[in-house]
Amino acid sequence: MFIVNVIRGFFMALADSVPGVSGGTIAFILGFYDQFINSLNKLVSKSSKEEKMEALHFLFKIGIGWAVGMVASVLFLASIFEEQIYSISSLFIGFIIFSIPLIIKAEKETIKGKYINSVWAVTGVLIVVALTVFNPASGGQGIDVSFGNLTIGLSLYVFVAGMIAISAMVLPGISGSTLLLIFGLYTAIISAIKEVLSLNFSYLPVLLVFGVGVIVGILSTIKLIRHFLETARPQMIYLILGLMIGSLYAVIMGPTTLEVPKAPMSWDTFSILFFIVGGVIIIGLEQFSKFIEKKRM
Numbered sequence: 332m333f334i335v336n337v338i339r340g341f342f343m344a345l346a347d348s349v350p351g352v353s354g355g356t357i358a359f360i361l362g363f364y365d366q367f368i369n370s371l372n373k374l375v376s377k378s379s380k381e382e383k384m385e386a387l388h389f390l391f392k393i394g395i396g397w398a399v400g401m402v403a404s405v406l407f408l409a410s411i412f413e414e415q416i417y418s419i420s421s422l423f424i425g426f427i428i429f430s431i432p433l434i435i436k437a438e439k440e441t442i443k444g445k446y447i448n449s450v451w452a453v454t455g456v457l458i459v460v461a462l463t464v465f466n467p468a469s470g471g472q473g474i475d476v477s478f479g480n481l482t483i484g485l486s487l488y489v490f491v492a493g494m495i496a497i498s499a500m501v502l503p504g505i506s507g508s509t510l511l512l513i514f515g516l517y518t519a520i521i522s523a524i525k526e527v528l529s530l531n532f533s534y535l536p537v538l539l540v541f542g543v544g545v546i547v548g549i550l551s552t553i554k555l556i557r558h559f560l561e562t563a564r565p566q567m568i569y570l571i572l573g574l575m576i577g578s579l580y581a582v583i584m585g586p587t588t589l590e591v592p593k594a595p596m597s598w599d600t601f602s603i604l605f606f607i608v609g610g611v612i613i614i615g616l617e618q619f620s621k622f623i624e625k626k627r628m
Contacts, residue, residue: 333392335623339363340396342616346506347397348404348521349423353499353506354397356575360433360613361620364503367393368560371501371553405524412518416586416593421602423509423582425609427575433617434503434575438568445565455573459505462513463581486540492516493544498552505574509581515588 339361343354358364370386378386412419435442442448492514496507511517520541523534559567586593594600 336389336392337396337399338619340393340398341400342396343393344397344400345404346426347500347508348401348408349419349426349506349508353501353503355499355501355503356430356434356506357616359437359503360430360616362624365560368501368553368557371549372557375550375553402528405521406528408521410525412521413589413591416589417596417600418602418605420582420585420596421605422609424579424601425606426613427579427582428606429610429613431572431575433613434568434572438564441564442568445569448565448569451566451569452573452576455505455570455575456577457573459509459513459574459577460580462510463584486537488514489516489537489540490544490547493541494548494551497545497548498556499574501549501553502556502574503571505578505581509578509585512585512588513581517585518589 339358342361343357346357347354355364355367358367366389370389373382373386374390408419492511496510498507499505499510500507508517511520520538523537526534527538583596585596587595
C-alpha cells in the first residue's frame with residue numbers, strides 16, 4: 332500500500348495546488364477520506380501511542396506523494412497560470428462539475444430523503460459568492476508579498492488566509508486554492524514557493540507566515556470537521572455540494588484577482604477542450620479508486 336498512498340498524496344497535491352476541487356475532494360473520490368481525517372485527528376488528540384504511530388505512518392506516505400505533487404505542480408503552474416488563465420480555469424470547472432455527481436453517488440444513502448437540508452447547499456453557495464464579491468482583491472488589485480512589502484497588516488491577512496485555506500483543503504468542497512484566488516493571494520503564494528525553490532529567499536517570510544497559519548488552521552479545525560461529519564453528515568454533505576457549486580463563480584471571477592487583472596471568464600474565453608480534460612481526469616481518478624479496491628479484495 333506504500334505506492335498506492337504515495338499516489339493518493341500526489342493527486343491530493345495536484346488538487347490542492349489549483350483552484351477547483353480540494354485535496355479533500357480527491358480523498359473522497361479515491362475512497363480514503365475518513366481514514367485521512369481520522370489519522371489527522373489522532374495526531375492532534377489524546378490518542379494512544381500505537382494509534383498515533385499508525386496515523387503518522389499513513390500520513391507520512393500520503394505526505395511524500397503530496398510533497399512531490401505540490402513541487403511539480405507549482406513549478407509548472409507558476410510559469411503558465413497568468414498567461415493561460417482561461418484554459419486553466421476551464422480545466423478547474425471540469426474538475427468541479429464532474430466531481431459533484433461522484434460525491435452525490437458516494438453519499439446517496441446519507442442525503443436520500445433529507446432534502447430539507449438543501450438549505451445548507453444554498454448556504455454554501457452564498458458563502459463562496461460573498462467571499463468572492465467582498466474580498467479585498469476584488470476589482471483587480473494584485474498583492475505583492477515580497478519581503479519589502481510584507482507589512483503587519485498584510486502578514487495578518489496572509490496568516491488568516493492560510494488558516495482558512497487549509498481548512499478548505501481538508502474538507503471536500505471548495506478548494507483552498509480557490510479561496511486563495513478569492514483573496515487575491517493564489518498567484519502570489521504559488522510564485523513565492525517557486526522563488527524559494529529557486530533559492531530566492533526574499534519570499535521566505537511570507538511563506539513562513541502562511542505556513543504558521545496552515546498549522547494553526549489544522550489544529551483548530553480538524554476536530555470540528557470530524558465532529559460534524561460524524562454527527563451531522565447529511566448537513567455537511569449538502570454544505571460541501573453548495574461550496575463546490577459556489578466555487579464555480581469564484582473560478583469564473585478568478586482572472587480579476589491577478590496582479591494584472593483580466594476580465595472574468597466568458598463563453599468566448601471558456602475552453603471546452605480543457606473542460607473535458609478536467610472531467611476525464613476526475614473520472615479516471617474514480618476508476619483508479621475502484622481498481623485499488625478490487626486489488627485489495
